[in-house]
Amino acid sequence: MHDKPLSRLTGRLRDRRRSGARTAHGDTGPDAFGLDEDKVGGFTAGTLGPEDEARLAEEVAALLPLRWSLSPRAEERLSQVNDRVGGDRRLLEWLDGHPGLPRLTARLLVLAENLDHFGENTAVVDAVRARRGRSPLPEELRGVLPPGTDEETLPDIAQRVEELLGERRPQDAARLALATTDWLRGVARDAAPDSPEVTGMSELMAHLHTDIAQASAP
Template sequence: MHDKPLSRVTGRLRRRLRNEAHDPPGDPGPDAFGLDQYLANRFEDGALAPEDEARLAEEVATLLPRRWSLSPRAEERLSQVNDRLGGYRQVLEWLDGHPGLPRLTARLLVLTENLDHFGENTAVVDAVRAQRGRSPLPAALRDVLPPATDEETLPDIAQRLEGLLGDRRPEDATRLALATTEWLGGVARGAAPDSPEVTEMSELMSHLHTDIDRAAPTA
């Protein structure tokens, strides 16, 4: 994974509201999710075998997108992994070292961090609004974004991505992520030349597009 998108990941987790629309019928709810206590304990002690660490990474990748609605026991076990690695960014870097769902989840969550960050930037929001006025949205985003563009537009995409991952729909999350990064990667082309924030955002989105495409599930 490129280092630049990771620079936007901090230890401060942005709180998301639970979105009932993301809970599929029959979903057992967050209490059914958790990490294997034995694996979490052994990992915390630094004594986990590589094959078991890969299994733990799969469990963390399943759990992390739903970190806002976990049972206290699940939160405690996730904290064991977080504390052992040194923070949220380190957890994502660790997941990225395990191919499959862990790597894909890490790269998608790095994207959500960047969407949250740039959604707070006025220059970026203005450039995205202008882009929408110049050309139609990609098909994958037409049913995702409301007509108006404001500071919630990019965080709304981030929340949708986390919801898809939490619903265990990585293929759908990947399609949305690739459409988003391709679209935002081109925003700088129509922006004012003195917009360094917009240029930076588009460059990072291009990096993330490549990262996510390489981690995408294959048919």
């Protein structure tokens, strides 16, 4: 995974947008998910073998998109893993080291973090609004975004990506993510050339498009 998209992580992954997030995932209850106690214990003690560590990474990847509704026990075990690797950024880097769902989940969550960040940037929001005034949304984004454009537009996409992950639809999440990164690069091409914020956004979206495409390839 490229370093640039990781550089904008806040270090508060598990608390990101907690107050504004919708409870998703249909009938899925928070107690239906968790981390294996023995694996967590072995991992924190440094005695877990590679195969079990890979299985633990799968469990963490399945749990992270549901972090808004975890049971106290699941939250505690996730915190133990998080502390063992050294914090949120290191947690995503650790997941990225395991192919399959862990790597894809890590890269999609990095995209979500960056979409939240750029959703707060006035120049980016203005460029998105201008693009939407000139061109229709790509098919993958129709139904995801309301007609208006404001500071919630990009976070709305981030939230839908996470919802799809929580619904165990990682390939659908990847398709939405790739459509989003491609669309935002088009937003940047249409924007004023003297907008460093939009240029920086375009560069990060290019990195993320490559990262997510690689992680979601069969």
